[in-house]
Amino acid sequence: MTTTPKPASQVTPAAEGQSADEELRFVIPGDRRIEAANAITSRSMARRLPQLIGRALALGWQVDRAAVIALLVVQVLSGVLEAFGLMATTGVIKPLIASQQISREQVLEAAPSLAVLTGAIGLRALLGIAATSLSSRLAPRISREAELELLDAATQAELAAYDNPGYNDRWDAADRGVEVSRDLLTEVQYILAASASLIASACVLATVHAALLPLLILAALPKGLAGVRAARINYIASLATSKDRRLLGMLRWYMVDKQTADQVRSGTMAPFLLSKYRKAGARIDKTTDQATWRAARVSLVGGAAGGLAHAVVWVALALLVSAGQITVAALGTAFLALGRVSAGLDGIVGYGARLFRTGMYLDDWADFIDEAGGHRINRGPKKPTGPVVVRAENVTFQYPSADHPAVSNVSLEVRRGEVVALVGENGSGKTTLSKLLSALYLPDHGAITWDDIDTREVDAHAAWQQVAVVPQSYANWPLSARENITLGQPTHGGDATVLAAAHAAGADEVIDQLRSGLDTLLAKEWWGGQELSGGQWQRIALARAFHRPAGLLVLDEPTAALDPRAEHRIFTGLRRLAADRAVVLVTHRLTNVAIADRIVVLNKGHVIQDGTFDELLAQHDGLFRELWTLQNERPGRIPAPTASDETLSPDRHALS
C-alpha cells in the first residue's frame, strides 16, 4: 500500500519521528526548595523561626551592635508596657462599674490607672516608632553586608567554578537571598513585637485566672494552624511559579533591550514573543488562583474553628464571672487581652511564614558562599615576573559538565619574542588552551609552567598581572576611554603611554573622534556616555592589552570586528609588540597566522600539527592546508596559491 506524502507544513513532528521543540524553562539544578516547602509543618516552622531570628540578629550584630541591642530593649519594654497597660485596664474599669452612676470619687479612684493606661499607650507608640526606625537603619546595612560577602566569595573564586553545572543559577538564587535579606530584620522585628504583645497579654490573662491560659491556647490553635497551612500553600505556589516568573523577566528583556530591539523588529518577532509571555503568564495565574482558593478554604475552616473555640472561652469566662471566680472588671481586661493575643498570634503566623520564606532564600545565599568559598583562589605564594618561557607539558583539561577533555595531552612552548598561533576548527580547544597558558584555568593533568614554575604554585593575582588578554568577547566597560585602556591599573608615563597603546591598536582614531578624548565616558547614552561601534570597541580592547606591561599576550580572534586597514595595522605591529612579550594568537583567519613563528593545529583537543606557516602549508594532507584551501577557495575568487608561491604570505614576508 502506498501513501501520499503530506506537505511539509502538515507534517507533525511526531509523524516525522522528531520530538517537539524543547520548552524554554528556567532550571535550577538541585533545587531543594519545593521539597523543603512540602516539608513545612507547624512544628518545622516553630523550630526554624528561632534559628532565623537568631541569624537576623547575628547579621545585625555584625553591622551595628548598638542598634540590635536598642531594638531588643525596645521590644522588651514595649511588651512590659503592654502588660502594665492591660493591668491598668482593670484598675480603670473596676471603680467605674462599681455603681450605676459614676461619682467624682470613682473617677478619681480610676485616675491613676487611667494615667498608667494612657502613659503605656503613648510610650508604646513611641517605642513602636523607635523599633521601626532601628530596623529601617539596620535592614539596608544587613543587605549590603550580605551582598558584599556574596561578591567577595564570587570574585575570589577560581574561574573554573563557573563551569560547574548550575553555578550561575545558584548565583542567581543567592542574589535573590541578598535582595530579601533587606526584609529579614523587618520581619523579625514584627515577630518580636507580636511575641512581646502575645506574651504580655498571656501573662495578664494568667493573672486574671489560671484556667484562662490553657483555654486561650485552645482558642488560638485552630487559627494558628490554619495560618501556617495557608502560608505553606502560598509559599509552594510562589515557588511553583518562580520559574515562569523568571521566564517572564527574561522574555521582557529580550523584547525591549536595545541589543535585540532591531532583531525583534526585523524578524517580526513581537507577536511570537508576546504569545510566549501570555502563555507563561496564564500558567502563573492558574497556579496562583488555585493556591488562593485553597488558602481561602483553609483560612475559612480555621476561622470558623477559631470562632467556635473563642465562644468556648467566652462561655468559660461567663461561668467564671457567675461563679465569682473573676470580677466583671477583670472580664474587661480579659476581653482586651484576648484581642491582643489574637492579633499577636496573627502577626507571628503571618510574619513567621514570610520569615520562613526569606530564610529559604537566605539558605541559597549561604550555600553559594560556601560553594564559592570552596573554589577560593588559593594556589601558592610564588610571585612570578613576566615569563620568558611559557610551557604546556602533557596538559589535559576537561570541563566538569563535558564528557570528553577540551584539551588532551597537549605540549607546546612559547618564548618571549615569539608569536605562536593556535589554529583549528570550532570547539577544537584553542580558547581553553589559551586560558590554561594564561593561568586562568589549572590543568587536570600535566602542567603549565612559567619559567619552570608550575602555575598551580604561583600567586594567581600576581600571575595575572603578567598577562594581557583580548578575549573573544571582551567587556565594554562603562568607564572613560582612559580607564577602559588602563583598567584602573597604575600607569607609568601617564597619557603618553595610554595614547601609544591606543596608536598600536588603531584606537587613537577612535579617541580623536570622541567629544572629550580620553576623558569621554564610554557607556550607553542613557548613562551619559558616548557609544562606539563593534570594531571601535575591539580597538579599545586591543589598546587595553597592549597597554598592560605583561610578559604574556593572548589574543583570541583579536581582529574579528576590524576593517581591513585596522586589521593590517594590528598584524604589522604585532612583531614589534612581541619583541618583549610571549604572544599566543588564536584565529581562524589563516592569512594572519603567517606572521607567527610557529603554528599549532588543534583537533578535538589534540595537537595534530606544529610548524611554521610554510611547513604546514606544504603538508598536502594536513588539516591546516585543508582549512587554508577552504578559506581561499570561494566561487569567483582567485585560486589558492601554492606553498611555493611568493605571494602566499605577504604579511610574513613584509614583517619578518
Ligand SMILES: Nc1ncnc2c1ncn2[C@@H]1O[C@H](COP(=O)(O)OP(=O)(O)OP(=O)(O)O)[C@@H](O)[C@H]1O
Ligand atoms: N564552559 C564550558 N563548559 C563545558 N564545555 C565547554 C565550555 N567551554 C568550552 N567547552 C567545550 O570545550 C571544547 C573546546 O572549546 P573551546 O572554546 O576551547 O574551543 P575553540 O577551539 O576555542 O572554539 P572556537 O573556534 O569556536 O572559538 C568545546 O567542545 C566546547 O563545547
